[in-house]
Amino acid sequence: xxxxxxxxxxxxxxxxxxxxxxxxxxxxxxxxxxxxxxxxxxxxxxxxxxxxxxxxxxxxxxxxxxxxxxxxxxxxxxxxxxxxxxxxxxxxxxxxxxxxxxxxxxxxxxxxxxxxxxxxxxxxxxxxxxxxxxxxxxxxxxxxxxxxxxxxxxxxxxxxxxxxxxxxxxxxxxxxxxxxxxxxxxxxxxxxxxxxxxxxxxxxxxxxxxxxxxxxxxxxxxxxxxxxxxxxxxxxxxxxxxxxxxxxxxxxxxxxxxxxxxxxxxxxxxxxxxxxxxxxxxxxxxxxxxxxxxxxxxxxxxxxxxxxxxxxxxxxxxxxxxxxxxxxxxxxxxxxxxxxxxxxxxxxxxxxxxxxxxxxxxxxxxxxxxxxxxxxxxxxxxxxxxxxxxxxx
Amino acid sequence: xxxxxxxxxxxxxxxxxxxxxxxxxxxxxxxxxxxxxxxxxxxxxxxxxxxxxxxxxxxxxxxxxxxxxxxxxxxxxxxxxxxxxxxxxxxxxxxxxxxxxxxxxxxxxxxxxxxxxxxxxxxxxxxxxxxxxxxxxxxxxxxxxxxxxxxxxxxxxxxxxxxxxxxxxxxxxxxxxxxxx
Numbered sequence: 279x280x281x282x283x284x285x286x287x288x289x290x291x292x293x294x295x296x297x298x299x300x301x302x303x304x305x306x307x308x309x310x311x312x313x314x315x316x317x318x319x320x321x322x323x324x325x326x327x328x329x330x331x332x333x334x335x336x337x338x339x340x341x342x343x344x345x346x347x348x349x350x351x352x353x354x355x356x357x358x359x360x361x362x363x364x365x366x367x368x369x370x371x372x373x374x375x376x377x378x379x380x381x382x383x384x385x386x387x388x389x390x391x392x393x394x395x396x397x398x399x400x401x402x403x404x405x406x407x408x409x410x411x412x413x414x415x416x417x418x419x420x421x422x423x424x425x426x427x428x429x430x431x432x433x434x435x436x437x438x439x440x441x442x443x444x445x446x447x448x449x450x451x452x453x454x455x456x457x458x459x460x461x462x463x464x465x466x467x468x469x470x471x472x473x474x475x476x477x478x479x480x481x482x483x484x485x486x487x488x489x490x491x492x493x494x495x496x497x498x499x500x501x502x503x504x505x506x507x508x509x510x511x512x513x514x515x516x517x518x519x520x521x522x523x524x525x526x527x528x529x530x531x532x533x534x535x536x537x538x539x540x541x542x543x544x545x546x547x548x549x550x551x552x553x554x555x556x557x558x559x560x561x562x563x564x565x566x567x568x569x570x571x572x573x574x575x576x577x578x579x580x581x582x583x584x585x586x587x588x589x590x591x592x593x594x595x596x597x598x599x600x601x602x603x604x605x606x607x608x609x610x611x612x613x614x615x616x617x618x619x620x621x622x623x624x625x626x627x628x629x630x631x632x633x634x635x636x637x638x639x640x641x642x643x644x645x646x647x648x649x650x651x652x653x654x655x656x657x658x659x660x661x662x663x664x665x666x667x668x669x670x671x
Numbered sequence: 672x673x674x675x676x677x678x679x680x681x682x683x684x685x686x687x688x689x690x691x692x693x694x695x696x697x698x699x700x701x702x703x704x705x706x707x708x709x710x711x712x713x714x715x716x717x718x719x720x721x722x723x724x725x726x727x728x729x730x731x732x733x734x735x736x737x738x739x740x741x742x743x744x745x746x747x748x749x750x751x752x753x754x755x756x757x758x759x760x761x762x763x764x765x766x767x768x769x770x771x772x773x774x775x776x777x778x779x780x781x782x783x784x785x786x787x788x789x790x791x792x793x794x795x796x797x798x799x800x801x802x803x804x805x806x807x808x809x810x811x812x813x814x815x816x817x818x819x820x821x822x823x824x825x826x827x828x829x830x831x832x833x834x835x836x837x838x839x840x841x842x843x844x845x846x847x848x849x850x851x852x
Binding site: 492495505507513602603604614616628637640671 | 727803804806
């Protein structure tokens with residue numbers, strides 16, 4: 279019998295692999311089908327958003343930060359606006375807080391749906407993607423209603439919101455809340471007890487609780503490993519302390535546990551939305567009454583000279599922010615989404631830094647896939663839910 | 672726990688270091704520590720049970736050019752056990768900015784430190800993998816420094832189109848003709 283020649287093979291997965299959610303390149307060393315080492319290479323989407331932000335006025339940064347993590351646009355802009363408000367010492371009106379929570383939770387559902395669809399497709403359950411994108415379409419229609427833009431609405435503003443909720447928004451959200459739980463049951467019918475899906479995901483890409491904390495992975499990944507850290511519970515912001523919701527956790531730490539946690543999070547988010555709709559004050563300001571920051575309503579701009587001047591000043595000079603630095607974190611769909619903002623007292627930021635949960639997840643990828651099979655690499659990349667726009671910024 | 676109590680606790684763990692509370696607008700306790708005492712302070716912050724900052728949430732830097740000291744490296748820590756945050760800062764000079772790595776204490780700092788080195792040129796001594804992270808390997812300069820021009824026109828250094836002079840072109844043609852004959 280002839281001797282079988284074996285050697286370690288190096289495989290370049292990406293940067294244009296269809297399942298890398300953007301342009302991630304993985305250099306894998308393989309012994310047969312076993313992954314010996316993995317070296318992620320990133321930076322293909324680096325567009326220098328943080329440097330660009332230093333040249334913009336404060337309100338011009340909002341559309342920029344929405345484009346960092348393009349699946350959780352409104353969580354990003356909310357964290358950024360809240361950190362600038364901290365520097366300004368502003369307290370936003372109560373109605374704004376409720377609306378922001380509603381939008382942030384809808385954004386989480388939206389992001390998790392894209393995750394579930396693409397992850398399902400990558401492990402071979404193509405129909406899940408069609409189901410999820412069907413519901414995502416409805417959520418994007420809500421964004422269109424809010425601001426006319428489906429992916430990056432730029433609806434959050436420093437000091438509040440761009441304008442009040444459009445007419446019919448409550449009814450639209452309510453009709454989603456009524457039909458959605460049954461749709462989630464449909465996804466679960468397709469995956470939760472699907473023998474193929476279980477075999478592809480259980481015991482795959484395991485990360486222990488201590489490792490998840492040491493690698494800075496708070497969010498759904500750490501919660502699937504048994505760490506219950508959730509910014510909404512640990513450091514309540516907005517009015518989350520007035521709401522009843524649970525933080526779903528699992529202890530297995532594998533791909534399947536991450537799936538369970540995210541599906542449970544969708545249900546919790548819907549629960550929060552339902553409570554917010556009940557508690558949201560029917561009337562109130564949609565932004566702080568500060569003429570330096572909030573532009574006057576359009577009908578006054580068209581009819582009053584003072585309002586026109588005020589409008590012109592805000593959009594040409596911007597507003598100044600007191601010198602100092604602030605870090606505000608919110609619980610985004612991928613974990614702690616924070617903005618570290620430094621001002622030198624002018625109308626442009628001195629430094630804007632986004633805490634990118636995807637960057638840290640991408641870093642820990644190596645730890646989850648080494649020793650596993652190459653086919654599992656795809657399942658693991660899907661399960662950590664990286665958005666390369668957030669990794670590279 | 673306010674900044675003073677944190678300092679008292681840290682001072683016990685690292686007696687010869689100097690900690691200084693800083694003003695913070697966002698009500699997060701902020702401490703300065705000198706660069707040489709950072710590793711001991713970081714280890715105490717993680718390991719002491721009354722501190723227990725097990726999670727390094729964020730590591731970044733700010734360039735305050737032309738102020739001195741020019742750079743600040745910022746560590747944002749979270750204590751899961753005590754539910755609090757801390758901002759730890761290290762000030763570094765404009766000339767040869769370097770500070771010890773904390774990858775041995777929080778492994779997640781690896782890429783975050785690489786990013787700071789990549790964009791600010793701050794050296795992390797003892798870093799296991801000191802390469803650029805976001806910019807290309809052959810990039811010149813550190814883009815997030817304040818004296819780095821914003822709209823810069825760089826001549827490409829890699830993947831240049833093949834260019835031959837007229838003489839080389841003729842020589843190539845001649846060489847091909849000779850081999851065929």
